[in-house]
Amino acid sequence: MLKQERKDEVIDLCRELIQNKSYSGEEGNVAQVLKTYMDKAGFDDIQTDKYGNVIGHIKGKAKGPKILFDGHMDTVPVEDAGKWQYPPFAAEIHDNRIYGRGASDMKGAVAAMVAAAKFFTKDMDRNFAGDIYFAGVVHEECFEGVAAREVSKIVHPDYVVIGESSNLNLKIGQRGRAEIVLESFGKSCHSANPEKGINAVYKIDRAIEALRQIKPLHHDVLGDGILELTDIKSAPYPGASVVPDYCRATYDRRLLTGETKESVLEPLKRELAKIMHEDKEAKYKISYAVGEEKCYTDNSIRGERFFPGWLYKKEDDFVKNIVAELNTAGFSPEITQYNFCTNGSHYAGEAGIKTIGMGPSKENIAHTVNEYIEIEQLVKVVGCYTAIMKALLK
Incomplete structure (x- = not known):
């Protein structure tokens, strides 16, 4: 269970991300919010690549695998703000939900990822084997996996966690x-x-x-x-x-x-x-x-629209290790597949990197009018990400 102070921190960060509009190619303000947060959180290094992907890195005290948390910063546009019950960029809280464009897809997960990395590092006093990376990725809504290729070149991860909405279930594949x-x-x-x-x-x-x-x-x-x-x-x-x-x-x-x-x-x-x-x-x-497309860095990003499918097995050791740690933490995720395409098309489909998906909120809330995220799920997924880090960074 997160302490109230930490709950408030995740909620505040999620709301700040929503309040900064970030259509594809316009992610610069969200990138700056994340860089500021990671700098204050004590990340060892933070960099921005040519496309505008923001990559933060935390080193453990022992050598071990690299785990990358992937969350895209861009959102689809708001076509008609007048149809929204609450302003789409105000991040207002009603009935224990945060409303706004990107709340579910996927600024909630992004906030939870960087916060979980901060909390885990502090609680463990860096006594873990490996490296934690977070990547805030651009232009995912335009073409899944293209900008992620640049992240791969920089990080060379051993494991990737995609933060797309999964209702706190574990995703091991997608078409x-x-x-x-x-x-x-x-x-x-x-x-x-x-x-x-x-x-x-x-x-x-x-x-x-x-x-x-x-x-x-x-x-x-x-x-x-x-x-x-x-x-x-x-x-x-x-x-x-x-x-x-x-x-x-x-x-x-x-x-x-x-x-x-x-x-x-x-x-x-x-x-x-x-x-x-x-x-x-x-x-x-x-x-x-x-x-x-044009990036907020003024560089162009270009790609053929072919994004491979991928699938791992429930019996794979890394999947079983993650499930066991999640169960120990009190979570009981279903093991399923995404119904939509994600940056996993690059990490798993192209590069063959061991990849899973785990995110707060329901999959069918993305891209909708009155998009929201339930605060309970936002808070719980921090615990899920912590369990995943424990499983992979022993």
Whole structure:
């Protein structure tokens, strides 16, 4: 049980983080709040990388593994503040809940992580084997894992704890995701004489129907590797009396473990090749979308939108050690998987680093109007993070 003084500290830090708006690319103020807190807490070193990720480090007295707590600082925007019951950046407390954008996703977890590291270090008088790192990560809402790659290069962690909401349950995996772009190329002409052109929309329509017939892969734990059309747009647009010579469709593809960039596109390319063989006027290209955003450091961050899935087993030693320590501390987490994508796509999916997820609040509260975090969960997760550090830094 946390003493009241420590409870108040975590609550105050969470509220301060919420009160500093931090849309993707605008995380600078939150980064400064965290740097100030970690400096006062006695972290050994604090640095900011080229993207604006803030990394704090605490050394134990003995050599041991490196554990990294990962929490993203950015939030999705507030579309209409007038729809909120309470102001989205006031961090008001009502009915033992803190309300505000980012409360659940994931400033509550961020506050709990850095506070837990401070409290654990003080209580142990640094008598633990290893190093504790915290990373406040940018641009997670834009592309999961891209900014985290830079954190990995700096820290080289042995274990990673993702702080995304889990209702205090232990997450050992997730489906990944890819954003796939299908392009169709035709020939423009006046729509009064369509026979003189090649309508790119008609051509992409056939491709879309063909891709719908592909049976998704299935994983007994993670579910289906679905492929879902999310948008479509032709050009020129608007097409005033013009047959479109270009059309672009975007797909959301949920990734299972073991899937690669090549293996995901291969069956799609095969179907498109069949159509182009039968219809010499059909011309397609399929690829992964590429995102580029500006960081608050004025640097650009760029990445292909392919974020792998990952999964560990309940029987893995590090998982069993964490569960045992959580049970000793009085927690009884379910062992499940995230339903959404996280920075674990890099740490576990790309880099093969042992990764788990643990965070306060329910998963379905993220990105909602009237987003909130229950103070009880915010306080309890500090104890969960403490138990995880005890398990991994013996």
